[in-house]
Amino acid sequence: MEHGAQFLEKYGHDKDGNWYFSLNREGKPLIAPYNIFSDCFATMAFGQLSKATGNDRYARIAVDTFKNILKRSENPKGIYNKAIRDTRPLKGFSLPMILCNLSLEIEHLLERDFVDETIDRCIHELMEVFYDKQSGLIRENVNPDGSYSDSFEGRLLNPGHGIEAMWFVMDLAVRNNDKALIDKAVEITLNILDHSWDKEFGGLYYFLDIKGKPVQQLEWDQKLWWVHIETLISLVKGYYHTKNSDCLAWFEKVHEYTWSHYPDPQYGEWFGYLNRRGEVLLPLKGGKWKGCFHVPRGLYQVWKTIEKMELSQKRDA
Amino acid sequence: MEHGAQFLEKYGHDKDGNWYFSLNREGKPLIAPYNIFSDCFATMAFGQLSKATGNDRYARIAVDTFKNILKRSENPKGIYNKAIRDTRPLKGFSLPMILCNLSLEIEHLLERDFVDETIDRCIHELMEVFYDKQSGLIRENVNPDGSYSDSFEGRLLNPGHGIEAMWFVMDLAVRNNDKALIDKAVEITLNILDHSWDKEFGGLYYFLDIKGKPVQQLEWDQKLWWVHIETLISLVKGYYHTKNSDCLAWFEKVHEYTWSHYPDPQYGEWFGYLNRRGEVLLPLKGGKWKGCFHVPRGLYQVWKTIEKMELSQKRDA
Numbered sequence: 001m002e003h004g005a006q007f008l009e010k011y012g013h014d015k016d017g018n019w020y021f022s023l024n025r026e027g028k029p030l031i032a033p034y035n036i037f038s039d040c041f042a043t044m045a046f047g048q049l050s051k052a053t054g055n056d057r058y059a060r061i062a063v064d065t066f067k068n069i070l071k072r073s074e075n076p077k078g079i080y081n082k083a084i085r086d087t088r089p090l091k092g093f094s095l096p097m098i099l100c101n102l103s104l105e106i107e108h109l110l111e112r113d114f115v116d117e118t119i120d121r122c123i124h125e126l127m128e129v130f131y132d133k134q135s136g137l138i139r140e141n142v143n144p145d146g147s148y149s150d151s152f153e154g155r156l157l158n159p160g161h162g163i164e165a166m167w168f169v170m171d172l173a174v175r176n177n178d179k180a181l182i183d184k185a186v187e188i189t190l191n192i193l194d195h196s197w198d199k200e201f202g203g204l205y206y207f208l209d210i211k212g213k214p215v216q217q218l219e220w221d222q223k224l225w226w227v228h229i230e231t232l233i234s235l236v237k238g239y240y241h242t243k244n245s246d247c248l249a250w251f252e253k254v255h256e257y258t259w260s261h262y263p264d265p266q267y268g269e270w271f272g273y274l275n276r277r278g279e280v281l282l283p284l285k286g287g288k289w290k291g292c293f294h295v296p297r298g299l300y301q302v303w304k305t306i307e308k309m310e311l312s313q314k315r316d317a
Numbered sequence: 318m319e320h321g322a323q324f325l326e327k328y329g330h331d332k333d334g335n336w337y338f339s340l341n342r343e344g345k346p347l348i349a350p351y352n353i354f355s356d357c358f359a360t361m362a363f364g365q366l367s368k369a370t371g372n373d374r375y376a377r378i379a380v381d382t383f384k385n386i387l388k389r390s391e392n393p394k395g396i397y398n399k400a401i402r403d404t405r406p407l408k409g410f411s412l413p414m415i416l417c418n419l420s421l422e423i424e425h426l427l428e429r430d431f432v433d434e435t436i437d438r439c440i441h442e443l444m445e446v447f448y449d450k451q452s453g454l455i456r457e458n459v460n461p462d463g464s465y466s467d468s469f470e471g472r473l474l475n476p477g478h479g480i481e482a483m484w485f486v487m488d489l490a491v492r493n494n495d496k497a498l499i500d501k502a503v504e505i506t507l508n509i510l511d512h513s514w515d516k517e518f519g520g521l522y523y524f525l526d527i528k529g530k531p532v533q534q535l536e537w538d539q540k541l542w543w544v545h546i547e548t549l550i551s552l553v554k555g556y557y558h559t560k561n562s563d564c565l566a567w568f569e570k571v572h573e574y575t576w577s578h579y580p581d582p583q584y585g586e587w588f589g590y591l592n593r594r595g596e597v598l599l600p601l602k603g604g605k606w607k608g609c610f611h612v613p614r615g616l617y618q619v620w621k622t623i624e625k626m627e628l629s630q631k632r633d634a
Contacts (some may be wrong), residue, residue: 277590
């Protein structure tokens with residue numbers, strides 16, 4: 001695994017420590033570091049690698065990158081941002097969402113107070129600012145003061161995003177021993193599922209409009225692999241923590257959809273992109289956005305959660 | 318019509334004359350002038366408006382914007398370009414394509430020599446550089462020396478783009494009295510159609526890969542309004558100039574698809590985005606990319622070409 005790390009350490013970032021979106025085979029950058037999520041994934045990878053190897057150099061890369069993310073978080077796209085922020089200054093759900101997960105992934109490298117504070121701030125953003133009490137759903141973009149923006153961006157729902165964030169929140173709630181927060185995350189998961197499940201063809205939509213208007217994304221009705229595996233994680237964790245039977249019923253439904261649609265029976269691995277009817281839209285297994293990330297992480301998370309359930313059943317028996 | 322022009326003159330561009338991609342209702346810019354096609358449409362609009370009104374101020378805006386486009390043409394996205402050009406420096410078909418059309422739209426405002434030279438250069442780019450002799454198709458991106466790049470971008474086909482460009486070329490060929498060029502444009506139109514027509518559900522695909530590999534664009538199999546109306550223009554012009562019966566047969570086929578799928582029988586106007594099966598995917602009539610442009614221009618071009626055919630038939634009778 002250190003081959004990959006050494007390649008990335010050498011070629012993956014610019015001189016200021018910003019991580020490129022993509023490199024060519026020789027390691028030359030193809031796409032500028034416009035996307036802060038490259039930095040998030042680098043932080044995760046080097047943070048965990050430092051844990052596995054005990055190598056301090058990897059730890060330092062993780063921490064430096066994490067600090068850089070926080071520094072850039074007010075305007076994550078920097079000079080590559082095409083939106084003129086003064087006119088309609090929206091803030092997005094992605095960054096506080098991923099910081100929730102990230103701060104746990106590299107908790108062993110950070111000061112306790114700093115982690116506590118970051119986690120509190122992110123939970124507040126997710127569960128009070130982006131969460132819309134009226135609909136029970138998670139918004140993708142809000143005004144800087146948290147209020148609703150009646151625009152394409154402000155009306156946008158990304159069901160997979162919202163559901164994925166809920167298992168990050170459940171993990172944080174376990175750390176903070178906050179039972180009420182777990183219950184709320186489970187409730188939101190079920191709300192989003194109920195709202196975003198395609199009653200005609202099955203599967204979860206990729207994008208929706210909170211008022212039911214047309215969205216801008218031409219791919220809105222497609223059924224994506226990561227949306228479904230992330231949903232399985234939230235449901236299995238939700239069931240483990242709460243024994244809510246709706247979680248189990250939904251888990252079985254989404255499990256059935258996922259395993260009958262995504263795995264490629266001929267060559268293995270999963271297809272990523274299905275059309276609304278669940279037919280394979282793009283047969284590629286890896287691409288600009290589909291890497292070796294969601295599937296192994298998802299399988300691991302579901303497996304480990306079910307294992308814990310088994311152990312606790314054995315203990316109770 | 319001058320209301321719109323005055324609004325755009327006042328709010329539409331930055332202090333260097335670069336045109337914003339979008340404004341809000343009050344005229345404040347929402348999206349930076351990252352997209353040079355905003356400038357192309359402004360040039361067309363003010364060029365034609367100067368013709369209609371005789372107002373020199375409009376003519377100056379058109380010419381200044383046109384010069385600015387040529388100045389930016391080496392790196393159209395400027396600072397907003399996320400691709401690192403040194404690593405894989407591709408050039409795109411869009412700009413020479415639209416310049417073909419643009420130079421005729423504002424010919425009355427430019428020096429004769431300058432127009433001739435621009436047209437020659439653009440025809441060369443389209444018909445020799447981006448045209449792939451082997452497949453008979455038009456590539457969307459090539460290496461700077463015109464050679465093939467075996468990458469997602471280099472393999473990309475945008476059938477509607479290629480076909481639309483062919484009627485621009487036919488118009489230029491008429492101006493230059495170049496019969497061979499008309500024949501070649503008609504041949505390429507038919508090649509692209511034959512290659513890009515969905516044999517199962519009808520309609521033209523939005524994107525394809527020249528090697529038949531999966532593309533990056535999730536919307537690749539959708540059937541877009543502008544692709545079909547632009548195809549009708551190329552076919553009717555092709556038939557008018559060459560009497561090639563394939564043009565007529567294809568015109569009838571595409572006409573039938575277009576008129577049975579795009580017009581909204583209830584509220585008028587056209588739907589823009591259909592899924593592969595031809596079902597309405599997004600019911601909006603206007604959005605970020607669908608404006609009041611392709612449909613009226615297309616209907617006008619088809620109408621005027623058929624009118625010329627009728628007149629010449631009457632003359633011959």
